[in-house]
Amino acid sequence: MFCQQCEETARGLGCTAGGVCGKDNDTACYQDAVNFALSGLAYRKIHQPAGAKVPANTVKQDKDVVAILFATLTNVNFDKERFKTYLKTIISYRDAYPKISGEPKQCSWIPASEEDIVHLEGGIGLLAIEDENERSLFSLLLFGLKGMCAYYSHAEALGKTDPEIVSFIYKGLASRFEKHSIEERTALVLECGKMGVKMLALLDEANKHYGTTAITKVHCGVGTKPGILVTGHDLKDLEMLLEQTKGTGVDVYTHGEMLIAHAHPDFAKYDNLIGNYGTSWANQKDEFPKFGGPILFTTNCLVPPPEEYRKKIFTTGSVGFAGAVHIPEKADGSKDFSEIIAMAKKCKAPQDLKLTDITTGAGHDAVLAAAPKILQLINEKKIKRFVVMAGCDGRHKERVYYTEFAKALPKDVIILTAGCAKFRYNRLDLGDIEGIPRVLDAGQCNDSYSLVVIALELAKVLKTDVNALPLSFNIAWYEQKAILVFLTLLALGIKDIMIGPNLPACVSPDVLNTLVKQFGVQPNTTVEADMKTLHIV
Ligand code: FSO
Ligand code: SF4
Structure with missing residues (x-):
């Protein structure tokens, strides 16, 4: 197996002998096989010549593609048997499309045996993409698509769908077997971010099904x-x-x-x-x-x-x-x-963990309702800066950095957060600034979108560019939804994002160079140094 899709990947390089997450070799290889077959299905679907006899209704297929790609996201599914079934499902969908003359041979891949999958690693895994930059860019794209499928499945469950997003998922998957220049592959990754904006907006809308959140x-x-x-x-x-x-x-x-x-x-x-x-x-x-x-x-x-x-x-x-x-x-x-x-x-009542109550619900509607007060506090210099500390939590000790960072923030700085990263500091009792809590938690990781809506609205009122706001980004990531959120932030024009605790292992030196040059992306370092870099002190 070779998997490097999450932040906790072994040695910061890739898991090869069982995952740090607990995923075993065989499950990892079956996930690779499923991803490989998904790209074959997507290629077949996209490249059919006009007039070809293709499946007329793909509603069930589309739903399954989304759910199955989601199943390969970190910490979702460890059950090899389920992936065996998924593989058969995807291959049957793929083979319902006619073969295309001159299609890449990967499109008709059929495993000869289980051995073929669990030992063929290089053939169907991402390491089969030989060029380092091509592999890096397709990995980023694939991971972003996994995040997209996770969010899409939630929106879909609440009745919100968007065929454009589904088409993009197929387009992205198919690109694995297409010939593209590095520039084209870079553009596809950025397009994934643009589609991420649509995706997060769709889910934001879908969640309104339960009413608008209040703090x-x-x-x-x-x-x-x-x-x-x-x-x-x-x-x-x-x-x-x-x-x-x-x-x-x-x-x-x-x-x-x-x-x-x-x-x-x-x-x-x-x-x-x-x-x-x-x-x-x-x-x-x-x-x-x-x-x-x-x-x-x-x-x-x-x-x-x-x-x-x-x-x-x-x-x-x-x-x-x-x-x-x-x-x-x-x-x-x-x-x-x-x-x-x-x-x-038949079970006993839960044991009390004696944890203090926490505050959430600071989505864009709730925060923008307080916009006049926030603007007043900015004008009076009582709020000096906002720092977006959204993202994920993880098991590694080094994540204490985020607790220390939150503690070290000056009292006139407000944290905007979303995702599970907040559990590193949402019980610190950081207080409020004239009634505005110093930790504004918008909700789940997808609600990072809410934070950007808040920033864009504030920029509009203050007649400035979002990057000229007193706003810094210090994002923690763990799995592939965070990759999609990151690409979405880039697509929304956010510059100088700090990311940690480690950069994605799939990012090659050349791709990193592009991220740094074009977007000012920067790895986190120490609390003290990062406070300065992010213009907080
Ligand atoms: Fe993941 Fe991160 Fe949302 Fe957490 S992006 S790890 S469980 O913030 O949650 O799914
Ligand atoms: Fe390793 Fe992360 Fe992949 Fe699990 S998901 S195998 S920990 S890289």
């Missing part, structure tokens, strides 16, 4: 009844579970990125939605055994569970783990959560 203090204690812990990002799953647990005596708690649900008015009406339990995904091995009840994974980030609570893991959507109960979607889009509810009834 909300979320209870982080526990009740006396048994509970189900819901983690991941899929609000529709949470809604369905809340409906099915009504009156059952089972409480529901959010975890990690699900925190934002409490700020949506439609979720506030459930009196068995008790609060948020624990911190970010990175601490689940410590926190989940204390929860007592079962845990529902709706998306990433799943850390392979120890025996202690393995039997309490339930998965749904693209998530998978061998041995865990998977709750499938029915033809009408509903899901039957009775098995997890039955297990919860």
Whole structure:
């Protein structure tokens, strides 16, 4: 196997003998095989000559392509058997299109045996792309597409779709087997960012299904009844579970990125939605055994569970783990959560982690409602600067940098955040500036879009360019959704983004050079030095 798609990749280079995330060789190779076959399907679909006899309706195919590519994102699916099925599905979709005369031979790839997949690494994995820069650019594109598929599946679940985004996913996948210059491949990566803007706007719109978020203090204690812990990002799953647990005596708690649900008015009406339990995904091995009840994974980030609570893991959507109960979607889009509810009834109430309450819900509507006050505070020099510290949390000790950075900020600086990175500093009690909290949390990682909307609106009112605002970006990344968010920020014209704790391993020296020269992208260093670089002190 060779995988370098996340920030925790082995030695900062790539995982080759099992993933740091717990993904084994065979699953990693099957994921490569699925990605390879997806590119063949996309190529066949895109390059058919006029008049070719192609599948008439691709609604199911498109939905599966999105869900399957999402399944290959870090910490989503560790179940090799699921990837075996996915591979067959993709190959059957691909072979429903006529062969194209002169198509690359990869388009008709059929594995001879399982051995062919789990040992053929170089042939179907990204290392098969020999040119370093070509590989770097296609990797960035593929990772951005994985993030796009994650977000698309959430929007789709709430009834929001966009054929232009789906077309781009096929276009990007097909490019693997097409001949392109480095300039063209660079343009495709940037186009992925442009499509990311559309994607994040679509999801922003979709999430309004539950009402506009308001700045909300979320209870982080526990009740006396048994509970189900819901983690991941899929609000529709949470809604369905809340409906099915009504009156059952089972409480529901959010975890990690699900925190934002409490700020949506439609979720506030459930009196068995008790609060948020624990911190970010990175601490689940410590926190989940204390929860007592079962845990529902709706998306990433799943850390392979120890025996202690393995039997309490339930998965749904693209998530998978061998041995865990998977709750499938029915033809009408509903899901039957009775098995997890039955297990919860037999469990003890959660153990109190004694964590303080936290505030979330500072999306663009909530923050822009306070725009006059914010502008007044800027004019009075009581707010000197904003720093976007959105992104991910992770397991490595070096991420203490983000806690230290938040602590070291002058008191007239406001943090704008989204994603799970916030758990590194959202309990620091950084106070407020005349009623405006110093940590404004827009919500999930996709809500980084909200932060840019806020910045663009402030720039408009102040009649300036977004890059001339007193605004710095110090982003933490971990997995491929963060890659899409990063490309989206570039597409929105944001310059001088600082990124850490490490740069993506797939970025070649030449590609890095482009990112630095064209966009001023910079790696983080030390708190002290970065405060200066970002014009904070
Ligand atoms: Fe990922 Fe990052 Fe949103 Fe976290 S981009 S790691 S679980 O912020 O959440 O999905
Ligand atoms: Fe390694 Fe990350 Fe890939 Fe897992 S997802 S195998 S940790 S690079």
